[in-house]
Amino acid sequence: MAFVVLAVGAAGYLYLQHLNDNIDALPDDGASTGGFQKDQAINILLIGTDKRTGSGNDGYGDKGSAGHADTTLLLHVSKDRSNATALSIPRDLIVDVPDCPTTQEDGSTKVIPGSTGVRFNTSLGQSGRTPSCTMRTVTELTGVTPDNFMVADFNAVKTLSSAVGGVEVCLAKDIDDPDSHLNLPAGKHTVEGEEALAFVRTRHSVGFGGDLSRIELQQQFLSSLMRKLKSNDTLTSPTKMVKLAEAGTDALTVDAKLKSIGKLKDLGLELGKLDTKNLTFATVPVKDNPAEKTPVTVVLKDGPAQQVFDMVKNDVSFTEVKKQEKEKKDKEEAAVAARLEGKKSEPSEVRVRVLNGGASSGSAGRELTYLQNEAGVTKSENAGNAPADIAKTTLEYAPDQADQARALAEILGLTGAAMKPGESVTNSQGLPAMTLTLGKDFKGAGVKLDATSAKAPEDLQKSTADKVECAK
Structure with missing residues (x-):
């Protein structure tokens, strides 16, 4: 026109x-x-x-x-x-x-x-x-x-x-x-x-x-x-x-x-x-x-x-469109981004507890169903509600669980900032596990959390x- x-x-x-x-x-x-x-x-x-x-x-x-x-x-x-x-x-x-x-x-x-x-x-x-x-x-x-x-x-x-x-x-x-x-x-x-x-x-x-x-x-x-x-x-x-x-x-x-x-x-x-x-x-x-x-x-x-x-x-x-070059990241941002880099475990080797920290009621159960039935993360369990609500979903893991953390981050679309190095916890079987806490930003089971880095669904x-x- x-x-x-x-x-x-x-x-x-x-x-x-x-x-x-x-x-x-x-x-x-x-x-x-x-x-x-x-x-x-x-x-x-x-x-x-x-x-x-x-x-x-x-x-x-x-x-x-x-x-x-x-x-x-x-x-x-x-x-x-x-x-x-x-x-x-x-x-x-x-x-x-x-x-x-x-x-x-x-x-x-x-x-x-x-x-x-x-x-x-x-x-x-x-x-x-x-x-x-x-x-x-x-x-x-x-x-x-x-x-x-x-x-x-x-x-x-x-x-x-x-x-x-x-x-x-x-x-x-x-x-x-x-x-x-x-x-x-x-x-x-x-x-x-x-x-x-x-x-x-x-x-x-x-x-x-x-x-x-x-x-x-x-x-x-x-x-x-x-x-x-x-x-x-x-x-x-x-x-x-x-x-x-x-x-x-x-x-x-x-x-x-x-x-x-x-x-x-x-x-x-x-x-x-x-x-x-x-x-x-x-x-x-x-x-x-x-x-x-x-x-x-x-x-x-x-x-x-x-x-x-x-x-x-x-x-x-x-579509693949040429993007303008982003400004150089400072040391802290580089360190955060590096959390996603490195070897990744197979989904079947990932052991994680899922807590609801502010998502809609039943979100932990629905995400668990997705992880076990569609993502292959069979060693996952529902740990109920978190002690307090949080704005952003987080994944806490011990240093020796970094491979598992990177694998789960890829499945969930987590950014490096959402990955929190710390200590592992014990799951219901007495084995060390990571802790995934669903925050208020959680949009639904199987939905990538970081839309800015998301790719269109394959089908x-x-x-x-x-x-x-x-x-x-």
Whole structure:
């Protein structure tokens, strides 16, 4: 949008006023941070609704529906603009939708009651919920408060894809899906208009035939669209730029703080600093709902999901991005860091007592279950509550237990500062053991404690925007 506005700006004030008039906006009802800032990380909530508005869209069924949050991405752009993450939130994820104050047409405020244990997609449209309700749900789910929102309907996909002259996609197999109306052979294709909409809507013919497989298609489409937007073919074509200006301002609904070409230009300029190879598309880690005999919904994989949320919240990149050199550490910091360096014991050789020192009730037991069943630390035991609560999780160990301490620190994501050399204690079997005390910073069983040094979960569904991934 930034490139579009700069290119057409010479056309004069009246045309910019026309573009301003094109923009539809809704209040954020206090659910946002108050809008993005140029010197801070940016979090934009992108919502694709399945409301059948616009010409020809009532033929897709569900005519007259209020719509849902059918496709939702939390776009996080790092503070230094070196990288970004587009995190897809599955529509069938079971969440709690909080109470939502919503501005009515007469200017009054109505609080729409929340719901517990419902599909994420009900956070929009249902019971009169607006995009601000989806924002609140995302904050409740991830701990990240969006700065702004943008909502796109079916027409946005059709008009934007046509405005750039089509979007290149790739299929690893033939697809003939009567539900989405997509009929394409295997290979690369350029899709636009109705065919582009069919591509992002198809799900029964790819992967496992569900929404998670469709998310991969949508991420492929958006990656390709971004590459096309930043290509010289687009930026040097006045015709395409004007079409994009019309399509973008007419097809998107934004929050009231973005309702101006100037604001959209400023946001676009910030996003334009990003190299697509450092934009990662990822999906919230989920698993089939164990409460359903034949699963149709999903629930969070608690540990990996929290790890992903913390990486976004702490502005940690999912890609390898060149970092600025850190200042030299003083002697004390070097000594602390050195605690992590050296030989590590096998997990089965680690002997540790787990205490709860300020974490939520039952945390020691849950962490013990994780250590024994998933991390291979079988010589661990629950030692109950610590004598006092502590802010940060600590691991106390004797000098001859350093190998064990380093192994456990790697498993838990402990920093050198969390490792406390001292004396060993005796466990219930009368054997020397280390002491792991879970502090108030403990986030959940299996969740890495140091988010700034965390890596994305190994099985995280992700890709980068500089590549074409063929849908299988």
